[in-house]
Amino acid sequence: MERQNEPGKSEVRRVKLKICRYSPERGEGRHFDQFEIEVDATTTLIDAFEIIKDTIDPTFTFRSSCHDGVCGSCTVIVNGVERQACFVTVFELLKGQEELVIEPMRNFKIIRDLVVDMTPFFDKLKAVKPRIVLEDTPVATEEELPQSRENLDKMKNSERCIECGACVSACPIVSINPHFLGPAALVAAYRSSIDSRDQRRHERLEIVDSENGAWRCHSIYQCFDVCPKNVEPAVVISMLRRMIVSERIKRLHF
């Protein structure tokens, strides 16, 4: 993305980025390459990646699309913390830091450099059956099913999720147990189930009421810290647990 010069923003700095590389096709195991480039106050991390790819190393590979923090493509780890590369400036990242170390997300298999395989992530989303309409139900088109403002408010947090993967990368439980459904999928399960129009609550809650579902979370709150959209996954998971228990109690009465 091009940047015009702006009054008062013309300070330019040389910065060093240490970036994790990986390319089995080229016979390279994981290693770090160092790049030195010039940035100004408006240069985002994704801009920096592009400067590196365009002017220094054309083989440097990363994902990106929207460039304004809405699509979730460009999640990387910077000095140990998950960030959306397009939604943070290099100057911001340099605050209080000596150097910038960039790595791909944790808990994902690396395809190349900073590109990871998101398939298991989306498989887990599928596993919680987020669709709210029953199979073979004709969906009405004449009039909308009512939904209260209060119900919409309850959905706001979980609807903010852009499936960027940061929470799953940051989750220590996912690290030790790859079968754990993980924060993003559990958030989706909550969001679908809290929707007053949901027709599959029971089915879905049974799925997440499992050893590798909501009960596997240990409330470590790393997901809460790294989520770029303030979904607060750990909080949502605790609400999901309450929902599961309520549902169980309801069923006891029948």
Next chain:
Amino acid sequence: MISHDVIIVGGGLAGLMAAYRASRHSELKIALVSKIHPLRSHTIEATGAVNLAIPRLNKEDSWELHAFDTVKGSDYLADQDTVEILCKEGPEVFVELANLGACITRDGKGHMYPDFNAKGGAASVPRVYDVILNTARLFMRPLYEFLIEQANVTFFDEYRLLSLAIEGDVCCGVIVMNVAKGEVVGLSAKSVVLATGGLGWIYGHTTNARTCTGDGIAIAYRAGVPFKDPEFVQFHPTSLYGTDILMTEICRAAGGYLYNSKNERFMKQYASQSMERASRDVVARGILTEIVEGRGFEYNAESGTGYVLLDLRHLKKEQLEMLHQVNEFTQRYRGINIARDPIPIIPAQHYMMGGLATDVSGRTKMLGLYAAGECACLSVHGANRLGANALVECAVFGRRAGEEASKHALSGVIHRIPDDQLEKSEDEITRMLDRRDGVDPLKIEKRLKDVMWLDVGLFRDSLRLQRARGAIRELKSQYKNVHIQDSSRIFNTALGKVLELRNMLDLAEAIVIGALARQESRGSHYRFDFPKRDDLHYLTHTLINYDENEPRLSYEPVRITRWQPAERKY
């Protein structure tokens, strides 16, 4: 041989809607192919505002009124039969999306309601419906979540479209590249629906993502589908200066003001009644005129940039709340708080009215090939699109194309993809990757984007357009020797960009040819040398037919049902 009944290329709202519709035919096998994960598609950048004429919810409105606004907004170039369908079917499609799980905002009684505080640009009455959180993602998500659970739908995530597979003159599938592995694969099908979005990335300043390179349009265009109305490129009046990030039209709909360097609300000169709420092309030209004539800030003639100010400081608290996402952008990228400071803005390319010529059901002239959404041109938007009509087009016509493609597939036959076509694609890739030196693709891309922005932008004339034509010819010639400096097969994004560059060049050429041929000004196409609308000669659609050296021009009449062209004043 991997075969499906229907292949949809593109995972934005139009593609997901087409797939959803097709998947309802349980006997059909559907494939959804996308070069990025569907949930990353450019649809998500929209705020999710949609124009719906629902008299039940706004007594003053009717589909006829919505249609009239759309036709007038199109500067009378829209095909009115398609506009009628847009306005009639929009409401039921979005009610269906709501009932699938989309979170449309509600009134105190739990019903949908049009935002009475924000009349969209060039709309007669308030008819904009929103989603919570102001992101069109909320329309995509329920469709995606529905589709992933369908046994008859297979996703091909991060598969890039290389070309159409053609048997005789029938589309029989697609040839794609598995991006992660760099393998060329043939997917045969009875019907193919292209829903690949727009081409904004060919412009130096665009609100589009860098993945918006018009691949589907270019590939079908090269295969013989006419590129309709290519000269009609929409420039959004307000992008955040220096970032190309869209500052949503809602800023103006909610009552924002535009100021020049003399502190004047200059829109008085360009649209005395509607002021900042006039149609996009009128506002965009007004802003750029102020900048170019020295009444803006930081005008740079060489780069063709500068800015004016968008002032939201006087808006009510609830309105500023509604624009919280705008504030997020301005804060993060420019340290600007919209409640305290004015925002520097400049127009940027935003949308493509032109695209692959289709009929009202998404059929292109190639049997078995359909198109919907921004990559198609029905034409529902004519010479200028109204804000909040794009998503409606995607959903309504995505659905129609999905249905038509399904009907065709129910009676169609699978053709094997000819081996030579697969080999040709594979050879092309290998040749490109093996080249050891040549022209730097980044130089070609940068020059193309500069040329389009400066010479084929908001203001055009014969001199600029001829200059652009020559420049693009030169760039196309240079492209033949382009050197990709990454020879990998695995996730080679440099290769991806070079493949996209070819598409960008072909489309840019067609846009310039269309712009040169249209010797009038209409909607978003403005020419200094022909500043007036000329219905006598140009109440017609431009069609460009691909040829490697000299694309051929032809014309198609505008379909008028109810509204005779009149002077377009705001």
